[in-house]
């Protein structure tokens with residue numbers, strides 16, 4: 001049940017500040033090369049094989065000019081060519097096969113890196129504390145799994161491994177040059193060293209710019225996600241053009257950052273070429289002078305120049321690799337930012353088990369629970385810095401001094417086993433928050449919540465959530481079929497059980513509506529169902545998992561008489577033999593509850609039956625009068 005509830009919590013309660021821009025958060029996170037290594041070492045065998053192939057390929061290619069030279073000499077001297085041509089053909093074919101195979105292996109490994117980053121990212125993302133979803137934008141998170149992970153592929157497919165393979169040629173050329181003429185080598189190293197310094201200096205800027213570019217893509221995805229998920233509201237408000245303009249602005253932001261990356265890499269790409277040309281001119285000039293002065297022979301100078309070309313080629317590859325690795329590091333920074341966050345159970349004690357609960361203890365007990373929603377650190381520090389008026393407008397969950405504002409204060413009440421307890425109170429009193437604390441979507445700032453006498457903070461979360469069924473307030477249906485929705489918390493349920501449970505919540509009619517039966521799609525967020533049907537489908541889902549305690553956050557939307565009756569019957573079906581906590585927005589649903597807890601401004605102002613509360617709690621009497629129940 002918990003698995004069902006946790007992820008969909010985000011859609012039920014979109015982040016309060018979710019759509020806004022996060023001030024000062026323009027600097028994307030940056031990753032270091034060290035963080036990339038685990039992704040590469042996962043494939044170290046294939047990569048070693050690829051490097052070996054690239055050395056072999058280089059040797060096959062390098063041998064070709066030597067053989068061509070031989071062929072030409074033999075033709076000039078009219079000597080038979082013999083096996084030479086066949087060896088040459090074989091080498092050309094071999095070099096081609098090696099390069100094709102190497103390309104395939106790199107692409108495949110690149111996909112492997114993307115896959116493992118996505119797996120790690122999604123595994124962590126779906127385990128993050130709910131508060132992280134409150135403060136982050138869904139689209140931005142989605143973009144990390146899509147665009148950012150894809151960017152990692154470039155590390156392998158664009159030069160890094162070629163550069164490593166080329167390192168051998170590079171070192172060989174250096175050694176050869178040192179033997180031929182150390183003085184000329186000194187000059188060459190000076191020129192090439194300068195180009196390396198330039199590239200290394202630029203590489204940091206590429207990484208930063210790529211990180212920002214990926215962040216802009218995240219902003220864009222978030223804007224598109226917001227526009228698509230609220231498309232009905234946007235159309236109805238006549239705001240389509242404004243939304244298009246807003247998304248357009250984000251798209252242009254991503255484009256601008258992309259251009260910036262292109263500008264910096266445009267500086268890097270020609271550096272290797274310039275280094276070659278300059279060192280060629282220097283070697284020719286100074287080398288020519290040294291030949292003239294008799295310091296070296298012409299043959300040595302020619303050999304040195306050939307080595308120079310062999311030296312600069314892999315250097316060009318390495319510079320290309322620096323660009324692609326730094327771009328990937330920009331994306332990796334955003335991936336690692338999420339992977340590095342602690343999961344919701346990182347600090348859990350797990351020192352108790354549900355088996356420790358006592359039969360004589362209440363099903364649930366709140367003991368002096370105080371709770372404040374965590375405030376985004378950025379907002380809290382901004383609130384503390386700026387004038388209180390502005391800060392107040394920033395976010396309503398922070399006190400003017402930046403401290404989080406308590407939503408529940410010193411709340412104590414008990415939920416008896418097998419009975420129906422209702423939570424009532426004005427909007428914003430903290431009713432949904434109370435259920436969220438029982439599910440441990442958040443932990444109290446102080447006080448204790450007990451399940452059968454056991455502190456829920458000591459229980460493994462999956463054990464706790466297996467005891468609870470949770471029906472959220474609005475639209476709690478997931479895209480997919482009726483069956484997908486029902487079996488979310490009970491994957492082994494049979495079709496018969498699914499059908500029975502649909503009948504129990506008066507949804508038999510929905511089942512009969514489509515020839516697809518249980519396979520009938522419910523649409524994105526269940527749009528193909530009415531509000532009342534969605535809520536009853538969620539109740540059916542909870543019922544199928546058969547948890548001993550059911551938490552039901554009744555829909556705020558008003559239901560017509562027939563739907564209300566259907567809902568009441570569904571709740572009665574659920575309540576049988578179960579402990580139930582229901583948040584009631586219509587008192588008529590709860591007047592016959594065994595116990596009613598009245599919340600006001602985060603405090604318990606009364607606990608009792610309907611008639612007791614009418615007699616003793618003015619707020620309840622007021623609510624009842626309003627709803628024509630007294």
Ligand SMILES: Nc1ncnc2c1ncn2[C@@H]1O[C@H](COP(=O)(O)OP(=O)(O)OP(=O)(O)O)[C@@H](O)[C@H]1O
Nearest residue numbers: 016134373397407426427428429430431432433434
């Ligand atoms: N994720 C959140 N982050 C920050 N503040 C929140 C969050 N969810 C709720 N709040 C705040 O907590 C307070 C209590 O909200 P809650 O949803 O628990 O009230 P409620 O009694 O269920 O209201 P309603 O009857 O309207 O559903 C409100 O002031 C609300 O703004």
